[in-house]
Amino acid sequence: MIPRKLLQGEYIAKLTLFSDKLYIRQAQEFVMYYARLFKFSQKDLTKLELATEEAVLNTIENSFEEGEFGRFEVKVGYRPGAFIISVEDQGIPADAERLERQENSALGILLMRNLVDEFNIINLGRDGKKMELIKYLPETSIADLLSAEELESKGPNDEAPATDTPTMRLIKPEDAPMLSRLAYRVYGYTYASVFYFPEKIKELIENGLLNSVVSVNKDGEIIGNLSLFFEHKDAKVADSGAAMIDPRYRGHSLFKESKKFLQRYAEANGMYGIFSEAVTIHSFTQQGNLSLGAKETGIMLAYASENLTFKKINNDKKSEQRQAVALFYLKTNKEPHRKVYLNEKFYPLLKMLCEHNDLDREIIMISDQETAEAQREQSVISTTVKPDLNIAVIIVHEAGSDAVPLISQQLRELCLKKIETIYLELPVNEPYTAVLAREMNQKGFMLSGIIPELREGDILKMQYLNNVYVDPAKIVIASPLTRELLNVIMKDYK
DSSP states (O other): OOHHHHHHHSEEEEEEEEEEEHHHHHHHHHHHHHHTTTTOOHHHHHHHHHHHHHHHHHHHHHSSOOTOEEEEEEEEEEEEEEEEEEEOOOOOOOOHHHHTTTHHHHHHGGGGGGGEEEEEEEEGGGOOOEEEEEEEEEOOOGGGGGGGGHHOOOOOGSSSSOOOOOEEEEOOGGGGHHHHHHHHHHHTTTOGGGGOOHHHHHHHHHTSEEEEEEEEESOOOOOOOOEEEETTTOSSEEEEEEEEOGGGGGSSSHHHHHHHHHHHHHHHTOOOOEEEEEEEESSHHHHHHHTTTTTEEEEEEEEEEETTTTTSSGOOOOOOSOOOEEEEEEESSSOOOEEEEEETTHHHHHHHHHHHHHHHOOEEEEOOOOOOSSSSSSSSEEEEEEETTTTEEEEEEOOOOTTHHHHHHHHHHHTTTTEEEEEEEEEEEEEHHHHHHHHHTTTTEOOOOOOOOSSSSSEEEEEEEEEEOOOOSHHHHHHHHHHHHHHHHHHOOO
């Protein structure tokens, strides 16, 4: 019912309102009109209505001085597979102490993780700030595609191993239903993923945000997959993930061959590299990355739920703590020469990681005695909460002189609402970001590692654990360098 050209725009519609509670209902009715066009259930419509009320109330109470007659905008938009509500204002920056005193309204935004699928808090510098509430669209799931026999079957674990040799190719949009069937065949319903929704997969492929190598057997079934996820179309690096192998075809080296296929694809298409996260409940995925020439770049502690299990690996062993992942980078083309600024504490290890990954870098240390001025007054920072993992990611797009209080404020809010793991991503292309990394380390953010060329330059990743216990003895490590990195991080943890 909505023209495609409107779906492809920055937003579908916007409403400008004055900062008065009188207008909360108008904002809700505006959002509900468009939400109904996307065929949400009544239950989801009620959640969106409540989420809109919370977001608008938060803006009115905390973005303007008492008695100030300001304005803000409510926008509705669309991204592949998702309905977006955005509340934007150019009011005063939030004051941390005032927010803590008014917790019910000011911090209520974090309660919305139970109402929407994802939300982002974005500081736009001089352009103000906005909250994005994201609700995934109601679409046909794999359950609608499977027959009663398939849904009731015990799956392929009881079937004889296959003997044919599959062929590999890039995924096509029309492959989406078969890929969803593979996700169900491999994981049942335990895999929190877009891969259960064929229409979402199809749209991600068509928009250049997802590409995969799929393995196809002699009967034309997709029995293996390894994907590349792009932050935006034409990005020079991608995140490799969603490795799925039909249990009948384990032992055919499909993961390793899929990785080689994607490596050749990245080389041919001018990509700088592929990064990936390898689980540490076992060493197989790490060893697979190392055997292909991927290099270690970091460790993310407490990333995945302790309930995550792997069929036919370690006897379905469950972790006794939130699971860490090891970061790897597979270089596929020469990257640009760049300057990298590192604080004194992180300098030795991160310099070694840059050299280990053969990055063309001029690495400059900012000592603990040095200061550096920010190139701008106001930061551009976004915060994304991922409820399914109970983690958050604070991304500094542009570091300004207000970065420390803004990040500290976000950290306080996330901790109060029991987000267990909070990651911080900093660009390392300016001297001030080295000072910022030092400041945030003093506030409890530990080193995680680097991701080369993620956003037109390298990203320093840091991590904060909110009362999360980590026993390093339960983290399975496959290389001496990763072990050394873990030891450094655990010194800070202790």
